[in-house]
Amino acid sequence: MKFFVDTAEVDDIRELQATGLLDGVTTNPSLIAKSGRDFKQVIAEICEIVDGPVSAEVAALDVEGMIAEGEHLAKIASNVTIKIPVTPAGLKACKHFSNNGIKTNVTLCFSANQALLAAKVGATYISPFIGRLDDINLSGMDLIADIRTIYDNYAFTTEILAASIRTLNHVSDAALSGADVATIPPAIIHKMYGHPLTDKGLEGFVKDWASTGQSIL
Numbered sequence: 001m002k003f004f005v006d007t008a009e010v011d012d013i014r015e016l017q018a019t020g021l022l023d024g025v026t027t028n029p030s031l032i033a034k035s036g037r038d039f040k041q042v043i044a045e046i047c048e049i050v051d052g053p054v055s056a057e058v059a060a061l062d063v064e065g066m067i068a069e070g071e072h073l074a075k076i077a078s079n080v081t082i083k084i085p086v087t088p089a090g091l092k093a094c095k096h097f098s099n100n101g102i103k104t105n106v107t108l109c110f111s112a113n114q115a116l117l118a119a120k121v122g123a124t125y126i127s128p129f130i131g132r133l134d135d136i137n138l139s140g141m142d143l144i145a146d147i148r149t150i151y152d153n154y155a156f157t158t159e160i161l162a163a164s165i166r167t168l169n170h171v172s173d174a175a176l177s178g179a180d181v182a183t184i185p186p187a188i189i190h191k192m193y194g195h196p197l198t199d200k201g202l203e204g205f206v207k208d209w210a211s212t213g214q215s216i217l
Contacts, residue, residue, distance in 0.1 A: 001175045004053070004161070004183040008035040010045050012186040017049050024052035026105070026127075026163070026183040028083070029059065040076060047077035053124075055105045057083035058093075066093035074102050081105050081124060086114045091121050098122030105161065112146040119156040125181065130174065131164035140164070141173045148178035168192060 002023035005016050008031040016022045025046050032039050043056045054077070058069040066089060070082040074097075081103040084090040090106065097104045098121060105125040106118040110133060118126045128147060130140030140162075147160050161181040162174035168191055174182045 001179060002052075002181040003189070004055075004181055005189065006031070006163070006165070006183040006185050008032050008037075008042050008046075009186070010042065010049070013046055013049050016186060016189060021189070022050060022052070023181070024054065024081075024183075025050055026055040026083070026161075028055075028057050028107070040073075043073065043080065044076050047079050050079070052079060053081040053103060053105075054079055055081045055083040055125075057107070061085075061087070061089060063089045063092045063096075066090065067096050070097055070102065083107050083127075086118055086126075091117055094118065094123050095121040098124075107163070110143070112143065112150060115143075115147040115158075115160075116150055119151060119154075119158040123158045125159050125161040127161045127163040127183070129164035130162055130170055131166040133164075134166075140170075141177045144174055144177040144179050 003021055004024040004026050005013060005022055006026045008027045013025055032042060035042060043054060046054050056073045058066045060066045060069050066084055073082060074080050082097055083105040084093050085108045086106050094104045094106055103124040105127055106123040107127040109115055109126050109128045115126045128143050133140040133143060144160060144162055151158060159180035161183060162179040163183050165171060165182055165184050165188060171182055171184060
């Protein structure tokens with residue numbers, strides 16, 4: 001499963017890129033607002049840091065506006081992916097972008113039917129929102145599994161990008177459910193390293209090695 005980081009904070013992206021674990025980045029208007037910086041400048045900086053896809057979301061709600069904004073954003077860098085909502089206008093714009101070789105991330109997906117529509121118009125990625133479904137007592141992971149089955153049934157090439165990830169279990173469960181990608185907040189990625197038994201085992205190894213009085217170098 002590919003790892004995208006869900007943030008617009010350039011310093012966090014640089015740090016994660018250095019680990020070799022990062023495959024791409026997703027942003028959205030809320031993350032850009034939180035950063036307090038110019039949208040297009042942030043996208044350009046991120047695209048210089050990572051080689052993988054960088055999702056930049058349009059603000060328009062009509063087809064013509066989405067196409068105009070998306071084409072403008074795509075000129076920032078070759079790895080920009082245009083993020084559009086799974087609405088009638090968004091899907092029409094997605095078809096335009098697909099026909100013109102521009103990658104897309106169809107977002108705000110909450111049903112298998114929406115994911116099917118996105119695949120039909122050639123979306124590069126579909127973003128089901130796991131956490132927001134869990135908030136209303138529906139299963140985000142069931143949705144991932146359902147989309148996986150549908151896409152495999154018809155050999156759709158659209159990749160399932162698990163979004164709205166809030167816990168460590170969300171990451172592993174998304175992988176088990178067949179997601180192609182997970183976009184994860186930086187704090188959750190950092191927590192993935194940890195386990196108390198790892199810490200305890202390492203503490204014992206260090207203590208035992210010190211008792212030998214040896215040095216490798």
